[in-house]
Amino acid sequence: MKRGANYQWRSREGNTKAVPAIGALVCCFVLCGCKTAKQPELGEPLAGLTPTQQAEFREGKAVFQREFTPETGLGPLFNSVSCAECHEHPVIGGSGDEIEVHATRFVFPNSCDPLFDQGGPVIQQDATPLLRALGILKEQVPSRATAQAHRSTPPLFGFGLVDAIPEKTVLSHEDPHDRDLNGISGRANRAIDGRAGRFGRKAAVATLFDFNAGAFPQEQGVTTPLSPVEETINGTPVPAGTDPAPDPEVTRVDIDKVTEFIRFLAPPPRVCFTNCHDRHLASHGEKLFKALNCAVCHVPKMKTGPSDIRALDRKNVHLYSDLLVHDMGPALADICLGQAHPSEFRTELLMGLRFREHFLHDASARTVQEAIERHGGEARRSRDNFKALSKSDKEALLKFLDSI
C-alpha cells in the first residue's frame, strides 16, 4: 500500500515525463497480474523442505554426481560414468546430448518382448578397458529385435511432484475408446508387473524409485542389491576378470539418496515476462494451446496426493502432460515397450521446455516448431491446425511454450 501511495505521489509531484512510463508499468503489473512469488531456480530444491530433507537433497546430489570407475563398479558395459554425465544441461538434473539405443521385439498385433534375456531394452554403447581388451566395444542390437530406437536424456526437474500424483488422477484422463470423439484416445501404459506406468518415453516405469534403481545397472553397469548381477552382453554373462568390483556395487542407501535428490528437485520456474507485449503474446498463445486441443494431451496441471512431505503434499504440478501414451503416427514409430505399441509415446512433459536444446524423444527436432509439425496420429488434427495458424499466432503459441 505504501509503495502504491508513493508512486501516486511521484506521479503527481515528480517529473512529468516519467508519468506515462510509470503509469504504463503500473498498468502492466495490474492488468497482466505478474506473480511475484519466489520460485526455486533451476536445479534448486523444492521450497518448503525441512533441514533434514535439504540435507538428503545435497547427499543425493553427491551420489548423482559420483563418477564410477571399473574399480568402483562401472561397467563392464555402460552408457555413462555418472548420472550427472547425461543429466547436465543447463544444470545438474537437466537433459544432455547423449543419445541412447533401445531395442525390443514387436509382433503384431499386441506382443511386445523387451528382450531382457538378450540385453534389451537398453543397449549399452560403451565398455570398460578390460572388456575392450577382449574386443567387445559395446553391446549389439539383439538379432531378435524388430526395431531400435534413439532416446535423448530427459530433464528430471519436478519429477518428485510427478511421482506424487495419484494413479487415479492419471487414469481419470484415459479415453482409450475415444468416447468424447475428439480423435484423442490416451491410455496408461503398464509396467510388466501391471502397475500403471508414468516414467520413461513410453511410460513403462511406475515410480521414481524404480526408475532410479534401474538406472544404475542399465546406464552405468553398476550392480545394486535389487539387481545384484551385471547386465549381460546380449544375454551372455560378462567374461571372467572383466568386473573387478564386488557386487553389489552400490548400496540400497545410495539408490534412496539419488531418489531423494530427484524427488526434491524443484520444477523449472515459470517465466514472468517483464513486458506487456510478451505477456499478452504468451497469454494469447495459451488460449491457442487450448483451442488447438494441445492441452487435451499436454494437460497443464495435475495435483499431488496427500504426502508426509509438506513440499509434495497436495501441490499443483504444471507438467503439461497426461502421462498417458498416445498414437503419434507411423513417422515417429520405433520400439514397443510394455503395452505401448511402436507408434505410441507418453505425452512429453513440457515444463521447462525453454531449457532444452533439442526436442522429441530422440532429439531429432531442432526447434519446438519442428517438433510440433512432426506430430502425427492422434495429434494430426492439432498439428494441421497449428500449421494453418497465422505467423503471429504461431509466434504467440511458441511464446507461451517458452514461458512454461
Add this chain to the structure above:
Amino acid sequence: MKSLKSLIIMAVVCVAVVLASASEVDQLKVDLIGQTMGGREKSWKFQSVDQIKELVIKNKTEDLQKRVYTIGLQLQAAGGDKYAAEAKVEYWKTTSGWKIDHVGLLSLKKMD
C-alpha cells in the same frame, strides 16, 4: 516286518520334508509381497500372491545372521504377460525372527 517299519519311517520323513518345503514356499510367497526387485523396465513389485504362478527354491544358505534363498519364479500380472525370473532373497535375523531384507533380480525373460 523290520523293512516295513523302515518304509513307513521313510514315507513319514518324505511327507514331512514335502510339507515343510511347501510351507517354506508359501512363507516365501507371503514375504515377497511389498518387495520390489530389479529396476526401470525390469522392475517387479510383488503385489499379490496371485502374481506368483510358481516358486521353486533352488538353493538356500544360512548363517547366524543371514539366510539367502535362490528361487525360480514364474510371474504374471493380471491380464499381463508371463515372465520367468530367478531371484535372490535375503533375510536377516532380528530379535523377532527372520525378516526379509531385499530381493535381487538375477535374470528375467518373457515367456512365449
